[in-house]
Amino acid sequence: MHADLVAIGAVVLAAGLLARAGRRIGLPSIPCYLVVGILLGPGTPGPVLIEDPAELSVLAALGLVLLLFHLGVEFPVEQVLGSGRRLFLAAGCYIGLNVTAGLLLGFALGWGTAEALVIAGGLGISSSAIATKLLIELHRLTNAETPVVLGIIVIEDLFLAFYLALLAPVLSDATSPLGFVRDVAISFGFLVLLFAVARYGARAVGALVGSREDELLAVLVVGLVLLVAGLSEQVRVSDAIGALLIGLVISRTRVRERVERLVLPLRDVFAAVFFVTFGLSIDLGALETVALPAAVAVLATLTCNLAAGVVTARLFGLNQRAAANIGLTVLGRGEFSLILVTLAIGAGLDGRIGPFIALYVLGLAVLAPLLAAKSRYLARFIPDGLLRSRWRYVREETISTACTHLDQISVTGTDLRECPQCVAEGHGWVQLRLCLTCGAVGCCDDSVGKHASAHFTRTRHPIVESLEPGEDWRYCYLDRALVRPPLGREPDATPR
Template sequence: MEHADLLGLGAAVLLAGLLARLARRYGLPSVPCYMLVGIAFGPGTPGPVLVEHPAELSLLAALGLVLLLFHLGVEFPVDQVVGGGRRLFMAAACTIGLNVGSGLLLGLALGWGVPEALVIAGALGISSSAIVTKTLIELHRLTNAETPVILGIIVIEDLFLAVYLALLSPVLSDADTAAELAGDVALSFGFLVLLFVVARFGARGVGALLGSREDELLAVLTIGLVVLVAGVSQEVGVSDAIGALMIGLVVSRTELRERVERLVLPLRDVFAAVFFVTFGMTIEVADLGPVAVAVALAVCLTVLANVSAGAVVARLFGFNQRAAANMGLTVLGRGEFSLILATLAIGAGLDDRIGPFVALYVLFLAVLSPLLAAHARYLARIMPDWMLRPGWRWCFPDETLVRAPLGTSRK
């Protein structure tokens, strides 16, 4: 990397951090800020260009992607998912099914191709854990009755992401025949199963390999193992993100989990910022206009799918209109996972419109979702009683769940 690229990268990351700090004051997430700086100062936008060739930053961006997924695996609450019960899995299946299904239909309707439709389905189907959690904290809803269900759903979505990436990677490969594609799918899932087995039975060995009393050595050994497994995953035709996520699950089952999580978090945040800035630099501003209508449709579909899922989940758990509206509008945020899928699509040489489409979609929802979630009570007012379980009613202005007779009037 030349000194000019180092200068430009440093300036871009600094500007991204300053913009994110400003956005935090107004309750906005940092991911769109990083992307905006990348777009504004990338080669695809008129004006000053900080990095002429963003492709030269691909290794640093890949490291950000790998650390992002690894940290997700480390903090993945397996016990919470397993203990969530059948209703939680039904709720997550409903939410994922409606979002991924609507995204797939939109992708096919756009006519960009089947692989592109699968990427769009994933981009529309997975909520941003960071944005959802941040929204719950800032709106002071952590103690609401529906919040554990929301958190359980986004955790299961993260698990679904691993399976979806394993399925999508062979589809994005260069397989020429159906038999070759089937072989790639089998290899992908075989590697995924192998990593699950290691997570189940090999955690002690991995803990012994990484174990060190010195934080410096633990960090070096951990990052080395993560990058190695991600590289092996890529070599066998599986996404490097899958390998990073699964080795994170392995580490989460060791006694080193809390130390690793603490040590890797700052590295994840820095390199993830580089990933988002670099992704923004690959976007041509002129390409955003042609996908604006498609993005508007995608946003409308996402809102409709999540509001519908919120009503179904509320009925399943016996919640009222306020909880149903909160659930439907809180999980609208899309971010890191949608951009990961877009990055894979760009790397596989799919339709050039995928990158601008996902970028504009993420930017729009990252700003819209906290605003809608903060005003969920207006949606709750117009939700009809038949959508929810009989006997539960919405009562204003109390934030808590209130059971009232069906004949009770709303205040």
């Protein structure tokens, strides 16, 4: 490494300042870091702070390794395994659609099979960092679809681990089919070994690095991570996988939380260097030649995401607004796409992937926050027929799981298909609502009688369900919101 401290400091400071300015207009950090790299690098006119991106290669590699290590450490294994079939279906659909689109586009570009596989991964895996930041900034942490979105992200991370393992042999220089098979075997064997360590040896690893002092814990963990990542690269499994899996091992030790906290700032700094370094390697002229494919890729991802959002909403019985929120929140691409491409370029694949993915990530990182904030407008255009239940009156409403009156549900169905009070008074009604506390049936607020609301006013029973065929939404009069139990708790399993 020959770059002097002045240049590195100036570049990192510029990256931080631009990201800070970007935050004011709701931009994520990753595109800002990339732009600084592109602008201050050798590939563009204007000031060149760092002549050769390779000068930063060690620091950037540290960023890549720490990004994946931290992902492994905070990976919620138990939650994923217990998350149920629906979530796996939803995530499978999301990943399947996007990876297929990426693969088709990759082959259509004609840069090669290995390149197509890298593009498939780059387009298929969304940025956890951008999605979680969006959920926090758009104040959506109490929405019903948010645990679903987070679940999809976590399963995507799991997919990434397997995809990296699959790519490792593709990216190695095996020429014969036999060599290829051998590389696949080594790569998966290494995975199995590290999984076994995570399962049975976590205690020993924890005892080895688990110092009571933060200083020593940080030093020991970073040393261990770099060693395992380096060794993985030596056996031709990428350093990325090694880092991810040693993270999984650490996540099963008792020092997990401290390591997470200690490594976070290190990860953020070196990841920024990684993104800037990636930007430095991008030539402005090369960006123009890949502009069209990148634009097509952005459109393909947008389409796949919306389709997956609708499928997910259908699976979980959510409305149009939730479908739009799901599709648009996981739209951002970032760290994982860039990691895959870095590995690909390191393995000597077609250099055009670099600028292509850079432009694609920039496009989506800017689009995702803009579109996600406006999901309400998109919700208007999603037809009822695509979702499982009909949401005629409540298409654009946020569904909340933060309703604390769900414990007052003790009735979940009725055979009654008339409003008894309307029948007694001798007039008709528009729609029927079922009181979920006592089972009383009343007519909706568009009816003459408004007997459901009257029932609430009299009894204070908070939650009603629509009795219309094909509808099953629940509304809480006290919270004035559509409500549903949190993910994983089925309506029928509600206590009492």
